[in-house]
Amino acid sequence: MRIILLRHGQSLGNVDELAYCRIPDHALPLTGLGEQQARAAGATIKELIGDGPVAAYVSPYKRTRRTFELLGVDAERIITEPRVREQDWGNLQDPAEQEVLKHQRHAFGHFFFRLPNGESGADVDDRVAAFLDGLTVRLHEDETHPKTVLIVSHGLTIRLLCRRLFDWSIELFESLSNVDTCENRVLDHDGTGWKLDRPFDQWRDSPDGTVQHS
Template sequence: MPPRRLILLRHGQTQSNLDGIWQGHLDVELTELGRRQADAAAAQLTAYRPTTIVSSDLKRAAVTAQAVARDLSLTVAFDPRWREFHVGQWTGKTTAEVIAMHPAERLAALRGEEQRRGIDGEGPAEVRARVTPALDELIGRLGEGECAIIVSHGGTIRVLAAVLLGLDMLTATRLLTTPGNCQWADLVQAPAGWRLAGWNLRAPDLGAGEVSG
């Protein structure tokens, strides 16, 4: 039987991405480029013939998901469990401000250590605990050979990939760069478990941001 497949798609560009601002659960809009990125990704993702699309309920992911769903004639299922890391005191701050506030904690987070973002935000284990039930439910609904798209955020996508591939976060952080805006990962279920078929895939000829969130 053909394998099941999951596409992990990051949202399009936001102004906060451009400004290097930590968004976390901030609800911000896409830029005009972000909307074009979403449309371009949608055109490419039709080739996977997905049957299901789920998304974070934050606007930047929701609008991206709706663009993809429109091309596929699908309905998006929104779920806050697909949200980005809550970044606590770092919310709305630039990376330079975060480094000035909490240099050791920022470095630990960069390494993938079990460090809460913004001291009072979430750490990797908490995000893993949040997304794993949602992931299990989604996979349980997929038939043989079916594909689902998850529209989420840079940090959360890396956690999702770690869960599927059986990686700890230190290893996942070393191996998997943060996805750019509207870039996606392609994971295929093999007899021995999920395998990574592609990472940071993207539609051609459109810029992609580098800041997580």
């Protein structure tokens, strides 16, 4: 069994934070570069999928759906999956307030800090856990479900998907950096457990001393 995690291509929000003031987060489009990244990633993703069937679970946000479309992957199943969406920061955002919240979130911790009118990292972790529970059942018990899965999602959500699968500590999760836009991570199941193809970058050592052993 294989799970391929892919972050969306560069979006307008990645280059213009004021875009969040006039466009809902879920509706932010890819930039021109983001579209190029998604097209270029197609060959890599197809090689990782191989010749067998694949099921694609795609965040409902515009930037993730467009990224999947541009990959050109012929998936046997395509499921729009809200549980792998971005962390909810609320509706149209005030730039001054968001700057304050980012500093507070960094000081408090990305996992437990709850955004006003939005989610904490722990909230995302909960919905990711529910998604993974259902996916695990389908992979093991549904003979018709492809054994290769592509998940097109977002930076923090991808880190939390791995945190849940590998039971990483919260301290380790908060020490990891997001993958770059259109960067992937691959998880393979060897019959005993999941293995991660390569670690995430870390901006500091985990305070509790744990590391990214899968």
